[in-house]
Amino acid sequence: MEDLNRRRLLKAGGVVGAAGAVAAVAPATPWTWSPANSLPGRGAGADPRTLWDDEADPVIAKVIDSGQAPKVNKLLRTWHKNSQPLPAGLPPELRDFMEHARQLPSWTDQSKLADAVKFNQKRGTYLGIIYGFASGMMSTLIPKEARAVYYSKGGWDLKDRISKTAKLGYDIGSLNAYQPGGEMVVTCLKTRMAHAGVRHLLPQSPHWVHSASEDVPISQADIMVTWHSLPTTVMRNFRKWQVPIAADESAGFLHSWQITAHMLGVKGEYIPASWNAAESQAKQVLDPIQHPTPEGRKLADMLxxxxxxxxxxxxxxxxxxxxxxxxxxxxxxxxxxxxxxxxxxxxxxxxxxxxxxxxxxxxxxxxxxxxxxxxxxxxxxxxxxxxxxxxxxxxxxxxxxxxxx
Ligand code: HEM
Structure with missing residues (x-):
């Protein structure tokens, strides 16, 4: 009964009301990964399984509820390059959010990003295979992600979703990913907004309400789980296959993914500072949770x-x-x-x-x-x-x- 009421509350209030409501479903095991291992090296230590995106979520919920999403999507189809001005005509609140969220973090290091490019150029062929068939297939074994994808529009048109995810994999590896002529800022920000849309819409799906053990999908912790299915899994495979990676290229690749986590709305205190820190977080959040679900099996079958x-x-x-x-x-x-x-x-x-x-x-x-x-x-x-x-x-x-x- 309490569960049902909570769901109704969420439906009525959208994700804006989520933080308060979800305090009631605190995860069974405590969050123990220390912010000392994170990029800033400190943080409040709040459990990221109970945090979503308090900047993007209310803005995008309003865009959807006011019926403006199709118009916004149409306007944003012309926005591709990192340095390109936003198109005219966006709702002012959305424009303010996007102008703020498109800024690269102060800790961006262009020389490390240049090393990431070297890495991506040398290892591009393997990267495509790993992103597709280690990370992509692994996503079907991450129960919360499999459910979110299956019951959202992405599950309805998986082919479309795959091309969009492939775009992120391509953009992050491209020569000027985060430079003015690149597209990665745009890709990340659009993804951040898509995630906010999913947080608002999925709790309204009758299929989701019946199948999920959570109310609002794509928490800060969930994003880091998926993050580990990407770069951490890449590095694990390269180690397993004994591919030698130069130290600067490995650090550059990590840096490009740290920036990506930030641009997707993850708070610094959950972003690992080093590969060792990433391993320690992956062991806690990714390795123990993988298991097949009916939704994951269907997605894998489609893949x-x-x-x-x-x-x-x-x-x-x-x-x-x-x-x-x-x-x-x-x-x-x-x-x-x-x-x-x-x-x-x-x-x-x-x-x-x-x-x-x-x-x-x-x-x-x-x-x-x-x-x-x-x-x-x-x-x-x-x-x-x-x-x-x-x-x-x-x-x-x-x-x-x-x-x-
Ligand atoms: C959408 C990447 C984390 C669920 C997307 C899209 C990209 C993407 C590129 C746009 C594709 C599209 O619109 O179909 C990422 C990356 C992540 C991440 C790089 C972490 C580093 C997650 C997590 C979940 C999730 C943790 C769920 C628990 C979804 C869903 C969509 C989506 C449901 C929308 C699909 C749709 O309805 O069209 N993501 N994602 N993502 N993502 Fe993520």
């Missing part, structure tokens, strides 16, 4: 059809399933009902690490030429797919409806 209707023979369900199993392990793949694939599962298990070492120039014997060619061709087709996803104009928008199904 495996990614290559359908494309003239790229190696992006079949079977091969992409084998890749998922290889990236996330047998337990995760079994949990997602992904079968072993007779050729590609053993191929990846035995030949992937030697392939990477040969490609890196660290090994020149012991790799059958046929196996090398198959993996190489698969990577080439994946890059083609990735680029085709980015060819159309991609506009990240404030959602105006939930998944109707």
């Amino acid at each position: 495996l059809d990614l290559g359908m209707n494309l003239d790229l023979t190696l992006l079949s369900r079977g091969v992409l399933g084998a890749l998922t199993r290889f990236m996330l392990g047998d337990k995760a793949a079994d949990g997602l009902n992904i079968p072993r694939e007779p050729v590609w599962t053993p191929l990846l298990e035995t030949a992937w690490t030697p392939y990477v070492l040969v490609r890196e120039g660290l090994l020149n014997v012991g790799m059958p030429r046929e196996a090398y060619w198959m993996i190489d061709e698969f990577l080439r087709q994946f890059v083609l797919f990735y680029m085709s996803e980015l060819r159309m104009p991609i506009n990240i928008e404030i959602p105006v409806f939930n998944n109707p199904k």
